[in-house]
Amino acid sequence: MSVTEMTAPAAAAGPAEPGNLLSVEDVSLAFGGVQALSNVSFDIRKGEIRAIIGPNGAGKSSMLNVINGFYQPQEGAVVYRGQRHEGGMRPHFAAANGIARTFQNIALFRGMTTLDNIMTGRVLKMHANVVEQAFYMFRARREEVEHRRVVEGIIDFLHIEAIRKTPVGRLPYGLQKRVELGRALAAEPDLLLLDEPMAGMNVEEKEDMSRFILDVNEEFGTTIALIEHDMGVVMDISDRVVVLDYGRKIADGTPDEVRADPGVIEAYLGVGH
């Protein structure tokens, strides 16, 4: 199996709206008294790059956490591949059904090497039992090689061959972000969630990362939902944009539509402009 074969044929879309991979319906989420999300609905079409933007504290990361099941919303549902999940999915279910993500503050396994981090992205695809693993025989041995080949493909794709065996804790920030993308790709996701993939990067690193994101989308057909603060990048690479502010959706549409929306301008620049 090589990288180009990585994408599984996308699953059949939901019967309600053909072309939708996932949709969020009237989701509300509160922590104690703090309302993080209120009645947010939007959809993600198969194969598109969907950006979620909004000022700090708008509930963007919470939204991703609802999508992949880390937070369970008090109200609303997540519809994924036509299946309706009241109160969202469970993390394990989401992961097993092709949702992978990266994190705002890098959440790599710092004590492990780049290779092991990306190999960990494939845990759900390995099936050797513990006895086989303990003796490194049969399926265990075969799988280690098989999956290593796939992982090497990803390492190659992201140009991180040189740091293959470096513990990720020692890597610079930009490379860590790349390794994290690699770990998410290793799961061969249908839906890839990226939480601020370019935060803290300089212009060149941003360009590299944008290139990787577009390549993943085009070559593997992976649907991508991303949170990003850099408006230039968002407008360039995304197909559609949803704007959150104080946990509410205030706009949804193509980059041009969103840019022209008076509500969005108000949220970003404040009232009076």
Place this chain on the structure above:
Amino acid sequence: MFYREAGQFHTSYIADQAVFPIPVDRIAIAAFAVIAAVAIPMLGNEWFLSTIMLPFLIFALAAIGLNILTGYCGQLSLGTGGFMATGAFAAFKLSTAFPDLHILIVLLLSGLIAALVGIAFGLPSLRIKGFYLAVATLAAQFFLIWMFNKYGWFTNYSASGVISAPPRAIFGDLLVTSSQASLEARYLFALGIVVVLAIAAKNMARSRIGRMWMAIRDMDIAAEIMGIRPLRTKLSAFAFSSFYCGIAGAMWAFLHTGTVEPLAFDVNRSFQILFMVIIGGLGSILGSFFGAAFIVLLPIMLNNAPGWLGYQVPTDLLSHVEFMVFGVLIVFFLIVEPAGFARLWQIGKEKLRRWPFPY
């Protein structure tokens, strides 16, 4: 022959993933195995085998067990002694209730029983994390030792409370347990078990399950979102850890001391094993051996050093000084190399690789 990594290219992933990817390492390990299996039992005297080698091997096994839980999976445990005791008493009950059961099966079963107990006390780890988990493992430690002390069933209602391990043979009439067996037989038996289990632990550590443990250790939330189930993964670490500790406990009673007593597995034993893991290196199988060797050798050195230097020191003072030196050395090692002997070993190897051109 030079110790070189450069110029040694691996042409397959299997070769690259080998435990010892460098040929010189493999030769060294083979030589080491010959020394351990042939030279030591032939040349070593009784004192060397019984005071150093047997405790070393058994401690190393227990340290590997704790390393699986604390070093690889990141769950701090102060209950090692309790799990070792479980293994020792399980082995005693099994071998006295079923005298015909083969000793290997007895050990395997007592490991499994210890694993079950470990799973039970690992359940709180779903909610309790970090230092808070230490209290749950201490609960295991004190509860288990108390239970073996208080209920006569575990000691077959022996009046004295100290019970001796029954002699059992590996095959024919070659005894390998209790003080009736020859020291060489016990040593080789222990060596065999420890080598097999250490290799198994190394293999697990470099496979899927090991990566899952480390993922939970390094970033449990990210691991969960990637589809690794935290409770199941932690419980597997508790199970394997206790399995190893249980077998080590059974070996301690059956192969080393010849008696089964809860006192040998009190909370100080738990700390001792924890030291081996920390000093040897968290998350390193090889380090577990280094740590065990250090902890076994240190008191012997301390006890004999004044004699070698020609001083006579009263024994009670000596034991206090031993405590002090022990404490100082622990702090010293943590300051010099918090990652333990395993890291020093790695650094040494890297230096050797570049020798004689340091840059």
Place this chain on the structure above:
Amino acid sequence: MAFFVETLLNGLLTGVLYALVALGFVLIFKASGVFNFAQGSMVLFAALTFVGLIEFGLPILLALLVSVAVMVAVAFAIERAVLTPLVNQPQIILFMATIGVFYFLDGFGQTIWGSDIKQLDIGIPQSPIFIPFGEGDLLVTEIDLFAAGVGGVLVLVLAILFQKTKVGRALRAVADDHQAAQSVGIPLRSVWTIVWAVAGIVGLFAGIMWGSKLGVQFSLSLVALKALPVLLLGGLTSIPGAIIGGLIIGAGEKLAEIFVGPLIGAQAIEDWFAYMLAMVVLMVRPQGLFGEKIIERV
């Protein structure tokens, strides 16, 4: 009923002593994030020093002052030799280092003062008191009441120290964020020395109380292990938590010993009861009764 109340009362009074030991843990954990396993040996070392000085012929008050000075010196030495070289290391490493300190202090104290059990009698009355209750009397000893009083005063003093003084404000700042505190000019190292010294002095009082009750001996440092469930039950960072945790565990284990023990046909469940109780409570509240709530976010 009277028997129940008496058991409860005695348990609570023992709990005060647990709380005294746990208090030292909490202080250090709050200010430096170090889970100080050596607190138990600091208690023993302080008590050994105090009793040793009295046997040496020093008057009680002077012995007390010298012991306080010794504990300050110990704090200074620990800060210099252990904490500073290990700054920015992971918590588990610092925890292990304190186990090293634990061994060192245990050995050091006994090397200097010997390992015999020493009677500590500084004139705290030991006689039993009968408090009339309903039909009969409740039996408590004066020393337990005295210890409770000392505990109360200590907590009060510490509360004032933490809330009202400049040093206290620095301590709280350091507890919140080491680096931020350092960046506004709080001298991290002297704050740590102060905290460890205060913890040592709290340990001294705890040691004197325990010592008067049980004699000063090696097993005193094992009492510290009982302080672990106490402080985890209360929540690692909470001073009131340490007190209430101590009371709950002291009362709980005495009641369990007398009323649950016979049911399962075995004694000495005190050995493990505290740990089990703490574990069960932690299952429900993972941060302890009064600890800061742990919020998981990504």
